[in-house]
Each structure stands twice: as C-alpha cells, then as structure tokens.
Amino acid sequence: MAALRPLVTSPALLALNNAHAVELSWLELERFAHMVAMAFFARQVGLDDGFLLTFDQDAAYDSVNFLWLKARYDRFVYVDRIVVAAHARGRGLAGEFYTALFEAAAKAGHTRIVCEVNSDPPNLASDAFHEKLGFEPIGEASLDGGKKTVRYLMRAV
Numbered sequence: 001m002a003a004l005r006p007l008v009t010s011p012a013l014l015a016l017n018n019a020h021a022v023e024l025s026w027l028e029l030e031r032f033a034h035m036v037a038m039a040f041f042a043r044q045v046g047l048d049d050g051f052l053l054t055f056d057q058d059a060a061y062d063s064v065n066f067l068w069l070k071a072r073y074d075r076f077v078y079v080d081r082i083v084v085a086a087h088a089r090g091r092g093l094a095g096e097f098y099t100a101l102f103e104a105a106a107k108a109g110h111t112r113i114v115c116e117v118n119s120d121p122p123n124l125a126s127d128a129f130h131e132k133l134g135f136e137p138i139g140e141a142s143l144d145g146g147k148k149t150v151r152y153l154m155r156a157v
Helices: 011-019 029-037 064-070 093-107 124-132
Strands: 004-006 041-045 050-056 077-084 112-120 136-143 148-156
Touching: 004 093, 011 029, 011 050, 011 077, 041 093, 050 093, 064 077, 064 136, 064 148, 077 093, 093 112, 112 124, 112 136, 124 148
Parallel strands: 077 112
Antiparallel strands: 004 041, 041 050, 050 077, 112 148, 136 148
8 A cells, every 4th residue: 555645746746747737737836836735635655656636615726627516516525636657557546545535525524526537638547447436427518619528527425
C-alpha cells in the first residue's frame, strides 16, 4: 500500500499535471496552489508519482464542469483531477486514492462522488477505471466550442 500524504504544490506535480493537460487542463503554479488550498481532499504519493484533487460543493471554484454539477446537486465531492505518472502505473495508486477519498467523503457525511471523463477526445482507460469503481453516467456536455465533450459520472458513497 502506498503512503498517501497531503498534497503539497510543487513544480514536479505541476509538470505531471501539465503533461496530461488534454485530460486535466493546463495549470500555472499559482492557480494550482490556490486549488489545493480550497480542496476538500487532496493527496499525493511520492514526489511525483501521482495526485488526487477534489472539491466539495462549497468550493469557490470556477470550473465549467464543477459549475455544471453544482447546478444539479446540493451536496457532492467532485474529483477535479487524478493522475498517476507513467513510472508509477500498475501499482494500484489510482484505486488507493479513490479508496481514501470514499472513506473521507463518508466520514464528512457526503453521499455522492462526481467527476467527468473526456469522451471526445476519448479517455478509454479512465472510462474503464471509473466503470469498475461503480461510477454511472449522469450527463454530458460539449466544451471549448465543441472541441471537447465530457461525460459526467457519479458513484454513491
């Protein structure tokens, strides 16, 4: 089992995020630090093995995906981004991040975890992973003037 610890903004994790900007969106260090500061649950493994960043419904977050969910649900935990570096894959880190998140969400009285996954361009690995965890589709949206489409997913805690 990996040693999950609180997420600390660093150039290494920013580089990991930005290497996956198509799936996650590009960040500058200041924005990343602001997001971590307002997170509901944010964890990392190692210096750059991976991280998870989530928000609850009370976050002052301006993401179009977060706002789509906030317009539909009074209470939730939103998975904004999860990424595992190529050198750390195959160790079950993504599953460990989610297990820890489910426990924290339940302890805080949340009943649903929500996220989005790109459907165009497709993110088949993320689709399969979330389906395996029991996430189900709850909607979709076209973003960036039709350049990107996402599916919104939910799982009961």
